[in-house]
Amino acid sequence: MPELPEVETTCRGIAPHISGQQIVQVIVREKRLRYPVASRLTGHLAGQTVHAVTRRGKYLLLACDTGTIIIHLGMSGSLFVGSATDRPQKHDHLDILFGSGRCLRLRDPRRFGAVLWTTRDPERHKLLQHLGVEPLSSSLDGDYFFQRSRDRRVAIKQFIMDSRIVVGVGNIYASEALFIAGIHPSRAAGRIALARYLQLAAAIKQVLGDAIDAGGTTLRDFLNAEGRPGYFQQRLRVYQRAGMPCDRCGSVLRQVRMGQRSTYYCCQCQV
DNA sequence: AGAGGTACCTGGCAGC
DNA sequence: TGCTGCCAGGTACCTC
Numbered sequence: 001m002p003e004l005p006e007v008e009t010t011c012r013g014i015a016p017h018i019s020g021q022q023i024v025q026v027i028v029r030e031k032r033l034r035y036p037v038a039s040r041l042t043g044h045l046a047g048q049t050v051h052a053v054t055r056r057g058k059y060l061l062l063a064c065d066t067g068t069i070i071i072h073l074g075m076s077g078s079l080f081v082g083s084a085t086d087r088p089q090k091h092d093h094l095d096i097l098f099g100s101g102r103c104l105r106l107r108d109p110r111r112f113g114a115v116l117w118t119t120r121d122p123e124r125h126k127l128l129q130h131l132g133v134e135p136l137s138s139s140l141d142g143d144y145f146f147q148r149s150r151d152r153r154v155a156i157k158q159f160i161m162d163s164r165i166v167v168g169v170g171n172i173y174a175s176e177a178l179f180i181a182g183i184h185p186s187r188a189a190g191r192i193a194l195a196r197y198l199q200l201a202a203a204i205k206q207v208l209g210d211a212i213d214a215g216g217t218t219l220r221d222f223l224n225a226e227g228r229p230g231y232f233q234q235r236l237r238v239y240q241r242a243g244m245p246c247d248r249c250g251s252v253l254r255q256v257r258m259g260q261r262s263t264y265y266c267c268q269c270q271v
Numbered sequence: 272a273g274a275g276g277t278a279c280c281t282g283g284c285a286g287c
Numbered sequence: 288t289g290c291t292g293c294c295a296g297g298t299a300c301c302t303c
Contacts, residue, residue, distance in 0.1 A: 034298085058297080074279095075295070075296060075298095076295085091281085108280095109280080259274095
């Protein structure tokens with residue numbers, strides 16, 4: 001599920017319920033996530049207050065008294081606030097219980113997610129220190145892409161999905177942004193002109209921004225959050241539409257595999 | 272340094 | 288119905 005829009009939606013959704021709240025207990029039912037959940041997490045957290053909930057790339061950061069909880073949702077994770085008395089379901093691996101009676105629960109069937117604890121500046125954590133720019137910030141623009149891509153022969157789709165370049169562009173939105181910008185996904189990153197990178201940067205901001213706005217519509221019933229965020233139903237223009245007509249030119253949309261990932265594009269509109 | 276492949280894990284689905 | 292194989296929104300780490 002989680003691309004950046006869902007992580008952002010999650011961040012906004014859980015923050016009002018847990019910011020300023022004191023943690024009373026952490027329950028780990030399954031510690032075998034991407035990295036083993038440290039047992040010290042349980043001991044360290046009781047009594048600490050969550051001061052802020054922020055996002056860096058697809059990492060959620062819960063700032064506490066003496067350190068920061070780092071959460072990544074992997075490919076199938078979701079995080080929601082409920083009551084501490086709610087009965088856990090099959091893949092509910094971890095709960096953080098608060099003095100308010102609320103419970104922040106991590107559900108992750110594929111267990112590619114991660115829950116980590118650091119007492120240092122989280123930006124310096126091994127997993128975060130090499131992250132590239134935030135796509136919705138002013139740091140991402142055509143010039144930035146142009147400079148970083150010189151002499152790079154990697155396909156543009158893999159280039160924009162490289163978290164050292166820009167964070168948060170996952171497989172769905174990489175295809176969507178390249179379609180909007182009219183760039184063929186396998187074109188070498190180093191062979192794209194500045195003017196086209198200006199369009200690509202704008203396209204990425206547009207698709208991610210629209211998705212966050214759509215995801216925001218589900219925030220109202222976030223406490224019941226169980227179903228999919230609203231943005232999932234938004235009309236994707238190429239993703240999973242192979243064989244269907246391009247909504248711009250009518251050509252049949254194609255699907256190829258790039259770096260073991262499905263990629264969708266229009267061979268007329270994208271060059 | 273850059274490029275490409277592999278591994279981690281479960282669930283849903285198509286095809287037989 | 289039940290089995291098999293493939294696919295899925297991520298990313299760290301390995302080799303060449």
